[in-house]
Amino acid sequence: MKNKIKLFEPIYDGQEKRALQEVLTSGFWASGSGTGNVGIFEKKFQRYIGSKSCVAVSSGTAALHLALTIPDIRGKEVILPSLSFVSTAHAVIYNGGKPVFVDVDPDTLCIDPQKVIEATNSKTTVILPVHFAGMPSDLSKLSKIAKKNECMLIEDAAHASGTIFNSKKIGVHGDLVCFSFHPVKNLAMPTGGLISINHKKYREIRDTLLSRRWCGITDRKDTFYDVKEIGWNYYMNEFSAAIGLVQLRKLDRLNSIRKSIAKKYYKEIKTERKMPYRENCSYHFYWILVRNRTKFRKMMNAVGIETGTHYRPIHTMLMYKNKTKLKDTEKIGNEIVALPTHPKLSDDDIDRIISAVNSYDD
Numbered sequence: 001m002k003n004k005i006k007l008f009e010p011i012y013d014g015q016e017k018r019a020l021q022e023v024l025t026s027g028f029w030a031s032g033s034g035t036g037n038v039g040i041f042e043k044k045f046q047r048y049i050g051s052k053s054c055v056a057v058s059s060g061t062a063a064l065h066l067a068l069t070i071p072d073i074r075g076k077e078v079i080l081p082s083l084s085f086v087s088t089a090h091a092v093i094y095n096g097g098k099p100v101f102v103d104v105d106p107d108t109l110c111i112d113p114q115k116v117i118e119a120t121n122s123k124t125t126v127i128l129p130v131h132f133a134g135m136p137s138d139l140s141k142l143s144k145i146a147k148k149n150e151c152m153l154i155e156d157a158a159h160a161s162g163t164i165f166n167s168k169k170i171g172v173h174g175d176l177v178c179f180s181f182h183p184v185k186n187l188a189m190p191t192g193g194l195i196s197i198n199h200k201k202y203r204e205i206r207d208t209l210l211s212r213r214w215c216g217i218t219d220r221k222d223t224f225y226d227v228k229e230i231g232w233n234y235y236m237n238e239f240s241a242a243i244g245l246v247q248l249r250k251l252d253r254l255n256s257i258r259k260s261i262a263k264k265y266y267k268e269i270k271t272e273r274k275m276p277y278r279e280n281c282s283y284h285f286y287w288i289l290v291r292n293r294t295k296f297r298k299m300m301n302a303v304g305i306e307t308g309t310h311y312r313p314i315h316t317m318l319m320y321k322n323k324t325k326l327k328d329t330e331k332i333g334n335e336i337v338a339l340p341t342h343p344k345l346s347d348d349d350i351d352r353i354i355s356a357v358n359s360y361d362d
């Protein structure tokens with residue numbers, strides 16, 4: 001039996017080990033004083049992505065939760081795709097908003113701007129695209145729609161570390177961009193997330209987010225502090241930031257490996273319904289659509305290849321079920337298969353994946 005190919009694998013070497021050791025022996029494990037990795041990570045990431053400011057938090061879910069505290073969405077609507085991890089929608093509920101799910105573009109699996117236009121009304125306060133599998137959503141169209149409707153554009157970039165850093169290529173960014181650094185992501189930490197701020201009131205937003213990420217604490221002077229509003233315990237820890245600093249240095253190189261794998265899949269996988277190849281995509285994974293997914297995944301598993309089913313559409317889950325019907329999303333939700341693109345794949349692994357996919361008669 002050949003080696004088992006995993007869908008996701010964090011990539012690390014001695015640099016991450018040394019960074020962890022340093023934090024361990026420093027005695028400062030939370031963020032704040034001591035090694036100061038969290039603050040350094042925020043600055044380096046901000047420079048990398050070219051935004052006005054960055055606030056590091058404990059997870060992608062925390063980033064989405066806090067970002068959506070910025071506009072007041074209580075009793076208001078947030079437009080988002082249903083084809084995402086459930087946190088994208090939970091973040092709306094945490095803040096008292098109403099998620100309005102719309103269909104995705106079947107070519108990119110990112111939110112369809114035309115469907116966003118159809119869903120906007122006077123209650124819309126936020127448009128929340130997801131850069132699916134690292135593919136950038138159509139930000140130039142979405143930001144025009146957001147501007148016209150006077151609502152905020154907040155991006156779920158959990159899959160997109162390395163995609164929208166090339167902001168110049170894409171042109172327009174959302175007011176707030178939320179990242180996840182979960183261990184399976186392109187930039188991996190034990191756990192972590194970040195909000196990148198592009199809004200013109202970035203200083204004010206940064207101060208608000210900093211306070212909300214640590215229990216609402218403000219006006220710290222020595223041991224004195226005040227609390228004026230509710231906050232959470234969402235700060236990033238020093239171990240995560242230390243690993244993140246190393247991973248950030250490697251990100252472009254590792255993403256270029258992901259891209260070359262995706263390019264080969266795109267060229268050599270015979271099935272027609274597959275993820276397109278784009279230079280600005282960071283390929284968190286590579287998706288294909290198959291009719292009999294259970295049979296397909298069983299076959300892949302039998303030859304030692306792990307696959308995923310990202311995602312069951314959120315609007316089909318009990319908590320979110322209503323009358324919403326999303327034709328494309330529902331079909332895709334039944335047919336999507338995620339294939340590995342992580343840089344640990346050997347040439348032999350990649351050939352095995354391609355020939356297994358091509359051996360399947362859909």
Ligand SMILES: Cc1ncc(COP(=O)(O)O)c(C=O)c1O
Nearest residue numbers: 059060061085087158180181182
């Ligand atoms: C699209 C999307 N949004 C949000 C999240 C939440 O990120 P985290 O797991 O870091 O909380 C994830 C993570 O899996 C995700 O894939």
